Amino acid sequence: MDKKIKFEDIKPKKVSLSKIQEKLEGFCKSLESTKDPVEALKVIRALEKYMDKYENNATVISIRYTLNTTDKYISKLQDHMDEISPFISNEINKFNKILVKHPCRKYLEEKLTPYYFQMIENSLKSFDEKIIPELVEINKLSSQYDRVMGGAQIEFRGGVYNLPQMGKFSTSKDRETRREASISVDKFFQAHEQEIGEIYGKLVLLRDQAAKKLGFINFIELGYLSLGRVDYDAKMVAAYRKQIAEEVVPVAQKLYKEQAARIGIPFKDMKAYDYNLSFLSGNPTPKGDAKQLVEKATKMYNEMSKETGEFFELMKDHHLLDLEARPGKQPGGYMTFLPIQKFPFIFANFNGTEHDVNVLTHEVGHAFQGYLSRNIKPGDFRSPTLESCEIHSMSMEFFAWPWMELFFEEDAEKYRYSHLTDSIEFLPYGITIDEFQHWVYEHPTATHDERCAAYKEIESRYTPQKKYDPEQKICSKGGWWLRQSHIFGSPFYYIDYTLAQVCAFQFCVEMNKNREKAWKKYVKLCKLGGRYPFVTLLGKAHLRNPFEEGNIHKVMIPLKHILKSLDLSKIK
Numbered sequence: 001m002d003k004k005i006k007f008e009d010i011k012p013k014k015v016s017l018s019k020i021q022e023k024l025e026g027f028c029k030s031l032e033s034t035k036d037p038v039e040a041l042k043v044i045r046a047l048e049k050y051m052d053k054y055e056n057n058a059t060v061i062s063i064r065y066t067l068n069t070t071d072k073y074i075s076k077l078q079d080h081m082d083e084i085s086p087f088i089s090n091e092i093n094k095f096n097k098i099l100v101k102h103p104c105r106k107y108l109e110e111k112l113t114p115y116y117f118q119m120i121e122n123s124l125k126s127f128d129e130k131i132i133p134e135l136v137e138i139n140k141l142s143s144q145y146d147r148v149m150g151g152a153q154i155e156f157r158g159g160v161y162n163l164p165q166m167g168k169f170s171t172s173k174d175r176e177t178r179r180e181a182s183i184s185v186d187k188f189f190q191a192h193e194q195e196i197g198e199i200y201g202k203l204v205l206l207r208d209q210a211a212k213k214l215g216f217i218n219f220i221e222l223g224y225l226s227l228g229r230v231d232y233d234a235k236m237v238a239a240y241r242k243q244i245a246e247e248v249v250p251v252a253q254k255l256y257k258e259q260a261a262r263i264g265i266p267f268k269d270m271k272a273y274d275y276n277l278s279f280l281s282g283n284p285t286p287k288g289d290a291k292q293l294v295e296k297a298t299k300m301y302n303e304m305s306k307e308t309g310e311f312f313e314l315m316k317d318h319h320l321l322d323l324e325a326r327p328g329k330q331p332g333g334y335m336t337f338l339p340i341q342k343f344p345f346i347f348a349n350f351n352g353t354e355h356d357v358n359v360l361t362h363e364v365g366h367a368f369q370g371y372l373s374r375n376i377k378p379g380d381f382r383s384p385t386l387e388s389c390e391i392h393s394m395s396m397e398f399f400a401w402p403w404m405e406l407f408f409e410e411d412a413e414k415y416r417y418s419h420l421t422d423s424i425e426f427l428p429y430g431i432t433i434d435e436f437q438h439w440v441y442e443h444p445t446a447t448h449d450e451r452c453a454a455y456k457e458i459e460s461r462y463t464p465q466k467k468y469d470p471e472q473k474i475c476s477k478g479g480w481w482l483r484q485s486h487i488f489g490s491p492f493y494y495i496d497y498t499l500a501q502v503c504a505f506q507f508c509v510e511m512n513k514n515r516e517k518a519w520k521k522y523v524k525l526c527k528l529g530g531r532y533p534f535v536t537l538l539g540k541a542h543l544r545n546p547f548e549e550g551n552i553h554k555v556m557i558p559l560k561h562i563l564k565s566l567d568l569s570k571i572k
């Protein structure tokens with residue numbers, strides 16, 4: 001890694017589609033014309049190197065775009081990348097078609113593993129030239145949704161805020177502030193309901209159309225294939241949701257009742273915005289601004305292990321953290337990876353709540369795995385499928401527990417308690433978002449209002465405590481999902497967080513028994529990168545498989561003990 005280079009020094013470039021196509025066609029010809037296995041492998045490696053460069057530039061553009069969605073120049077570059085990316089996929093597809101039928105396949109499979117070929121065959125099933133028009137439109141519509149959300153300017157009590165910035169008011173100790181803030185956010189969605197509803201309606205039809213062109217009955221199977229899910233299917237996910245409904249929903253309901261008693265509001269009168277407040281004395285808030293939090297994180301990662309210390313210094317030295325919320329910045333948080341510089345990059349929107357610390361643990365967990373796997377070859381194996389990636393991040397949140405005094409001081413126990421309860425309460429919400437999407441793609445021609453009605457019904461089953469203020473018109477009609485960006489840009493990517501949470505709970509339990517052993521197991525999992533699909537990876541890392549009947553029950557038992565062991569006497 002270059003010692004001096006900073007993120008801002010990596011300049012985005014406008015690329016020419018025809019030049020890239022020419023280059024990629026060259027790789028196709030070279031692969032097709034060789035019968036020599038060593039030579040064929042060389043071509044594969046060369047293509048990979050070339051694509052790393054392309055990806056690097058695309059990632060730089062995308063980061064810069066999310067940092068400032070109002071920058072016209074970057075916005076144009078982003079649009080250009082959105083437009084050309086399906087054509088690039090098409091070239092890669094051509095290459096892959098040659099590769100799977102190559103006379104040297106046996107040798108290549110030995111070198112690159114059968115899973116590598118399984119992934120390629122998977123991508124061949126989920127992509128074809130004939131769906132390029134749909135993909136181009138889908139990319140545009142997803143960006144349009146991001147622009148609507150990123151451009152939110154919510155007027156509230158004399159100030160103007162974007163969506164993440166409103167988070168601070170929604171968790172206020174003052175009930176009226178929470179109520180008004182939630183209504184203000186809802187009003188933003190009232191004003192944009194038609195626009196966002198239409199974007200989604202178009203996205204659903206386009207995805208359905210693409211799936212049908214490829215011979216699927218609807219988008220569900222295609223969605224799963226696109227996420228690289230080779231060892232589980234929608235039926236297994238439905239059975240898993242049932243386990244969560246039976247094992248976790250009742251626990252969450254009990255926690256909500258305890259919370260109501262704690263904050264002094266009768267359970268029957270609790271409104272959705274009240275659940276944002278965990279304690280009467282206020283939610284745990286990190287002490288210090290973004291800069292101070294990073295200093296604290298530096299101390300934590302230096303103490304956690306040698307590897308985490310080195311890694312975090314690198315993130316700071318190369319300016320790979322952009323954490324503060326600003327107008328124009330896209331909401332949310334993510335980690336991404338630059339394959340050429342071998343840099344992870346962390347994007348967040350700090351808003352002064354405990355969420356800020358979650359970013360410093362969650363996204364850093366992703367980034368740490370990226371760092372540990374930076375040299376894995378082939379590059380496709382650097383990072384696993386998304387549900388596995390979330391194990392890295394969500395487990396790191398738990399490994400950071402012993403340092404919470406550093407961030408929260410006297411609120412540390414409060415933080416640990418609310419982190420654990422939030423994580424448990426997240427599961428019913430996660431399966432709501434997942435079940436909703438299955439409904440949507442099974443009913444692709446449904447209207448916006450029908451979608452909202454379906455959401456409302458699912459929501460009432462898994463999170464029956466959620467009752468909205470009548471002025472929250474969008475939420476009341478079942479439109480909460482309009483704010484859940486994954487539904488728009490990354491269909492079916494949501495259950496992943498719940499699957500990973502179930503695995504992270506296992507690390508939480510193990511680290512309480514034997515921290516050193518649990519940490520070693522975690523580092524091993526991170527270093528395995530993406531060499532295996534989800535279920536196989538769990539086996540390699542000795543983690544319980546959430547799909548197996550009875551496993552959710554087994555994970556929840558020791559977790560309830562940890563919940564009990566947190567010292568509630570300090571918590572008011």
Ligand SMILES: [Zn+2]
Pocket residue numbers: 362366389390393
């Ligand atoms: Zn994550």
